[in-house]
Amino acid sequence: MxxxxxxxxxxxxxxxxxxxxxxxxxxxxxxxxxxxxxxxxxxxxxxxxxxxxxxxxxxxxxxxxxxxxxxxxxxFVPSAVVQPALDALAEHCGETVFLTLLDGNEGVCTDIGQSQQQLRFSVELGQRFSLLAGAHAKVILAFQSDEFRAAIYQSADIADAATIDGDLARIRADGWSYTREEAAATVAGVALPLRSSDRRRVIGSLGIAGPLQRIEGETVTQLVEILKKTRETIEPVVGLNR
The missing domain is CATH 1.10.10.10 (Winged helix-like DNA-binding domain superfamily/Winged helix DNA-binding domain)
Incomplete structure (x- = not known):
């Protein structure tokens, strides 16, 4: 039957x-x-x-x-899909995993998969971020419009926008971001963009962050690949109503 x-x-x-x-x-x-x-x-x-x-x-x-x-x-409750996926990824890679969504001209942390290691990156639900520092933030900014980026630079009084634009261009070409000690000392991060359900907009990011000594070299490439697999699970859910 x-x-x-x-x-x-x-x-x-x-x-x-x-x-x-x-x-x-x-x-x-x-x-x-x-x-x-x-x-x-x-x-x-x-x-x-x-x-x-x-x-x-x-x-x-x-x-x-x-x-x-x-x-x-x-x-449908998106967290029923998102949270288990983040927890599984955090357990697999041993680092803190978190979801950041674009809210106005900032990013806000909406979901976290906690690392179980004693030395780990700490982030809180609802924590807001500038879009100018950190892999999780810059991978969002990289895929926004020229006008949006210009407004961010102006509001932050950025004098050397050309350098940041160069970084963002590389992120767009690679499809992911890696930063070292930008958002916090001794911390490195890797992140991928998350798109809306119509695929037209980048609405957030899926990132991994942890101690610099654990996230460098070939480890970065490995983390990008496992991030991609988790993104396949959560992106359709996250982008459903955005």
Whole structure:
């Protein structure tokens, strides 16, 4: 029975933005499933409102799925995904992991995965940061508009904006940021940008910070790779309503 359910759901997931409608034989050919089975499954979904059928016999997603999507949207708690992911990453790398979101012209720490090491980077929920120092901050600033960056420089009375612009250009080219002793003495950090759900804006960062002697050399490259894996999990959630 579970195998049948798996097969039915596999057919349902074929309805995507790129391919929103399917005919029975067309879907059967695409999935390698007998057309009689496909017909039976699609008809059952349609009878229960999960699919609807047009006059040409093609199927599309139905209003019942829209209703369930609304329920999920209103009751979904991002922290249920984010916090376990940060905790797992902190345990894996042994360093403090934290999420920073852009708020006005500052970054604010919204979620933390605590390092269990005695010597560790300390950050607090709700702590605010300038966007001009630290990997977690600069990786956000790097992907903002020229006008936004200029306003940040002006408000901080930055005389040598060209040097910072050069740093930010390198961050944009690399897709990640690494800094040493910028936000705090003896501390190094690595961070990746987090994008909005439409992928058009950088809304925050996912960062790791710890003692300089533990975050340098080849370790930095390794941390970037594990950050990327965690980002795949949390970015769709973090960017959902931003």
């Amino acid at each position: 579970l195998k049948t359910l798996d097969s039915a759901l596999a057919l349902l997931t074929r309805f995507t933005i790129d391919e929103p409608t399917w005919g029975v034989r067309e879907l059967a050919k695409a999935t390698g499933t007998h057309h009689a089975v496909v017909h039976r499954v699609l008809a059952t979904f349609a009878a229960n409102g999960f699919l609807m059928q047009d006059s040409a016999g093609r199927y599309a997603l139905g209003l019942r799925l829209f209703e369930l999507g609304q329920v999920a949207h209103q009751t």
